[in-house]
Amino acid sequence: MDLIDEVLERIKPTDEENLRIKKAVEDIITKINENIHNLMAEPILVGSVAKGTHLKNPDIDIFIRFSTSYERNFIETFTLELGKKILENPVINYAEHPYVNGKYNGFDFDIVPCYYIEDSFKKITAVDRTPFHTKFVLEHLSDDGKDQVRILKQFLKGIGIYGAEAKVQGFSGYLTELLIIKYGTFENVLKEAESWRKFKIITFKDHGKNLYEKFKAPLIFIDPVDENRNVASALSLDNYSKFIHASKEFLKERKINFFFPEIHVPEKMPERNTKILHLILPRPELVDDVLYPQIRKFATTVFRNLDEFQPMDYHFYVDNFIHIIIESYFLDLPDVMVHEGPPVWDKNSENFIKKWINKCYSGPYIKDGHFYAYVERKYNTMEKKILNIVEKNSIGKDLDRIKNKLKFSRDINTIDKKELYLFMRKKFPWEY
Amino acid sequence: MDLIDEVLERIKPTDEENLRIKKAVEDIITKINENIHNLMAEPILVGSVAKGTHLKNPDIDIFIRFSTSYERNFIETFTLELGKKILENPVINYAEHPYVNGKYNGFDFDIVPCYYIEDSFKKITAVDRTPFHTKFVLEHLSDDGKDQVRILKQFLKGIGIYGAEAKVQGFSGYLTELLIIKYGTFENVLKEAESWRKFKIITFKDHGKNLYEKFKAPLIFIDPVDENRNVASALSLDNYSKFIHASKEFLKERKINFFFPEIHVPEKMPERNTKILHLILPRPELVDDVLYPQIRKFATTVFRNLDEFQPMDYHFYVDNFIHIIIESYFLDLPDVMVHEGPPVWDKNSENFIKKWINKCYSGPYIKDGHFYAYVERKYNTMEKKILNIVEKNSIGKDLDRIKNKLKFSRDINTIDKKELYLFMRKKFPWEY
Incomplete structure (x- = not known):
């Protein structure tokens, strides 16, 4: 069997599953309608199921679209209350926008409030534009195109960059659909990506010049329903780069991987005389889209200030705790450091001498016309240095509050074995 | 007793010593005259004794000045032969210019050939200008000025920067004399030096602009007998800086030190968790003025290429061997290093992948849009790295020939204790 057919067979819902989905959606729509007959509102199916681009066991998104004459507070409270009544095990989620998540007939449903707007760029809440996306895709995507979307989605999942959420910083479902609408097939998208350079701009029509200056992102795909929006704005530079590389590699050698x-994680970790430090912080009660940007800020703030230890790379993962792993040439430094002072002829040189003459390890001495002294190194371990970095800098609004709970370990056995192996081995997912 | 008087008493020759010097000089001049009566040549006393600025037990310089009608080869051979006849334990020296060194009546004499030239800037050999220097100083320096020169010379000796030879890179006797002629007294010279900045230009008359661009040295003192010469050209930036600093410190606190x-070298060396490496090379048979520039080249070439070990400072000294000491944060590095490759979208990225995919420790992976790999670090000890630096670079014409004899030691007991202590403690001479 052809590789692509094999993939499709594993990911595409069967007719039987699609019937069950259809039935579940109809049930939910009916239940909503029963509860809103005296309101200016209507339920609407959106997302991948609406567009027919869903994989097996999809999340199903139902929006309730309200007239703009209702207060925001009302439509939110009403939707959340109704969702809790209709769905099993309902959970209310307040990230950017509130919604209810829950089960119905074994499927995962989100019920979300939004406003009915006439123009897609006049949105009031973050999700008012979504029905326009659904409409655009339905109007431009053929049945074969839908399968091509499914294959591209699975490819992105496989290489670890599917999803626009903060945790992933990858390709959204809508972006995947637009790429297939633009280039026709999964393979054409990959062939295009082979030629993408430092950045790539994709549009359906002429939107003028200077789009890079306007959006400042590696991939800019102008939303056909709102020219002020870059559909790929969540995509990080590294995930953009990974997609280019994976496209080239796949076109060279088509593998199911x-x-x-x-x-497969081996028993033995790679050995190379380097040092590993493990940072552990309790995970605060926050949704991923709020938590991950802060972890990223935390990790980069720390990593960028460790130069003197010659750090190599870092990685983070989250369970009940936030874990950051740093691999470095060194974790310990000498008790002294070379401290450069002003030129000898500078007016500040007298102060430098006064300050250090009786409290330095060596000097002050002269080199290349400057004063220097060997002074005490306050932060002679990476742990001490990180505590100082974290004290002087914000590591995110919520993480700042629990800074004082930061713990360290030099024992690699405190680290999740798979995370450590992937971090140390640094292969691409399809290479293992 | 006043500090300056105390210094003078210790350094100024007594009348009795000056009489003995005078007698010895007259003897040598007579002996030379007896041998050159049929030549167009004359002996002439130059140097500090001629100028009356000598310290106790001086080197005495006698030039034989020949007519320019003689071949260079002749005047050199003639002078060297004559010198060997007149002086006890004669040694012939060929640095820039050949001469005989030897003893007479307990004094150290140099006998040197030169040409009689009419204009000081029309020199043929390196030393033809010297008699003009002698004449200028005799015409411009008072008796008190001569003592001021002696004090300044001893100050420069005390702080370790007296002598224009390659080993020292400091102030020549002539430069010292000109400074006193210019500023009158030892103390005035120091007061002037307090205000010297990144560079200082001193002249007796207007020599136009752009002198810094012409001479490119921290101290530029235009030779009053040759405006194309900077009398201070041998002075290094660090010795220039040391002089400024010592001047300030002395004027703040006048100490005999x-x-x-x-x-005093203590039993115990400073402790600070750093690493010391000792490089040892046999000393080749070369005069100091040829040897020291090569050692400096050797040491700086090595030191400047050790960044990854975070070296702090180096020092060298010479006995039967050339010794270089390096203090560094590290002497050992991990077996791997982070190797940066091209951007993912670059046409060279395919070669990078091909080259490293099967021979790197980790990766290739993507970071900030670039490929990286952890590759084997070939030079994971400072010794290996230095052998590689020395192999790839010239460390001086003569040292290059004995490169292969370079030895290393991590045992600080192989290092001269005083040299090591001074290197580690890094105080100025007057501070111990």
């Missing part, structure tokens, strides 16, 4: 990577 | 430092 690109879609379904298999990672 | 500036003239006669006393260095």
Whole structure:
């Protein structure tokens, strides 16, 4: 069997599953309608199921679209209350926008409030534009195109960059659909990506010049329903780069591993005389989209200030705790450091001498016309240095409050074995 | 007793010594005259004794000035042969210019050939200008000025920067004399030096602009007998800086230590968790003025290429061997290093992947849009790295020939204790 057919068979819902989905959606729509007959509002199916681009066991998104004459507070409270009544095990989620998540007939549903707007760029809440996306895709995507979307989605999942959420910083479902609408097939998208350079701009019509200056992102795909929006704005530079590389590699050698990577973690970790430090912080009660940007800020703030230890790379993962792993040439430094002072002829040189003459390890001495002294190194371990970095800098609004709970370990056995192996081995998912 | 008087008493020759010097000089002049009566040549006393600025037990310089009608080869051979006849334990020296060194009546004599030239800037050999220097100083320096020169010379000796030879890179006797002629007294010279900045230009008359661009040196003192010469050209930036600093410190606190430092080396070396590497090379048979520039080249070439070990400072000294000491944060590095590759979208990225995919420790992976890999670090000790630096670079014409004899030691007991202590403690001579 052809590789692509094999992938499709594993990911595409069967007719039987689609019937069950259809029935579940109809039930939910009916239940909503029963509760809103005296309101200016209507339920609407959106997302991948509405567009027919869903994989097996999809999340199903139902919006309730309200007239703009209702207060925001009302439509939110009403929707959340109704959702809790209709769905099993309902959970209310307040990230950017509130919604209810829950089960119905074994499927995962989100019920979300939004406003009915006439123009897609006049949105009031973050999700008012979504029905326009659904409409655009339905009008431009053929049945074969839908399967191509499914294959591209699975490829992106396989290489670890599917999803626009903060945790992933990858390709959204809508972006995947637009790429297929633009280039026709999964393979054409990859062939295009092979030629993408430092950045790539994609549009359906002429939107003028200077789009890079306007959006400042590696991939800019102008939303056909709102020219002020870059559909790919969540995509990080590294994930953009990974997609280019994966496209080239896949077109060179088509392997199932690109879609379904298999990672075997060996007993023994790589050995190379380097040092590993493990940072551990309790995970605060926050949704991922709020938490991950802060972890990223935390990790980069720390990593960028460790130069003297010659750090190599870092990685983070989250369970009940936030874990950051740093690999470095060194974790310990000498008790002294070379401290450069002003030129000898500078008016500040007298102060430098006064300050250090009786409290330095060596000097002050002269080199290349400057004063220097060997002074005490306050932060002679990476742990001490990180505590100082974290004290002087914000590591995110919520993490700042629990800074004082930061713990360190030099024992690699405190680290999740798979995370450590992937971090140390640094292969691409399809290479394992 | 006044500090300056105390210094003078210790350094100024007594009348009795000056009489003995005078007698010895007259003897040598007579002996030379007996041998050159049929030549167009004359002996002439030059140097500090001729100028009356000599310290106790001086080197005495006698030039034989020949007519320019003689071949260079002849005047050199003639002078060297004659010198060997006149002086006890004669040694012939060929640095820039050949001469005989030897003893007479307990004094150290140099006998040197030169040409009689009419204009000081029309020199043929390196030393033809010297008699003009002698004449200029005799015409411009008072008796008190001569003592001021002696004090300044001893101050420069005490702080370790007296002598224009390659080993020292400091102030020549002539430069010292010109400074006193210019500023009158030892103390005035120091007061002037307090205000010297990144560079200082001193002249007796207007020599136009752009002198810094012409001479490119921290101290530029235009030779009054040759405006194309900077008398201070041998002075290094660090010795220039040291002089400024010592001047300030002496004027703040007048101590005998500036003239006669006393260095006590303690049993125990400073401790600060750093690493010391000792490089040892046999000393080739070369005069100091040829050897020291090569050692400096050797040491700086090595030191400037050690960044990854975070070296702090280096020092060298010479006995039967050339010794270089390096203090560094590290002497050992991990077996791997982070190797940066091209951007992912670059046409060279394919070669990078091909080259490293099967021979790197980790990766290739993507970070900030670039490929990286952890590759084997070939030079994971400072010794290996230095052998590689020395192999790839010239460390001086003569040292290059004995490169292969370079030895290393991490045992600080192989290092001269005083040299090591001074290197580690890094105080100025007057501070011990």
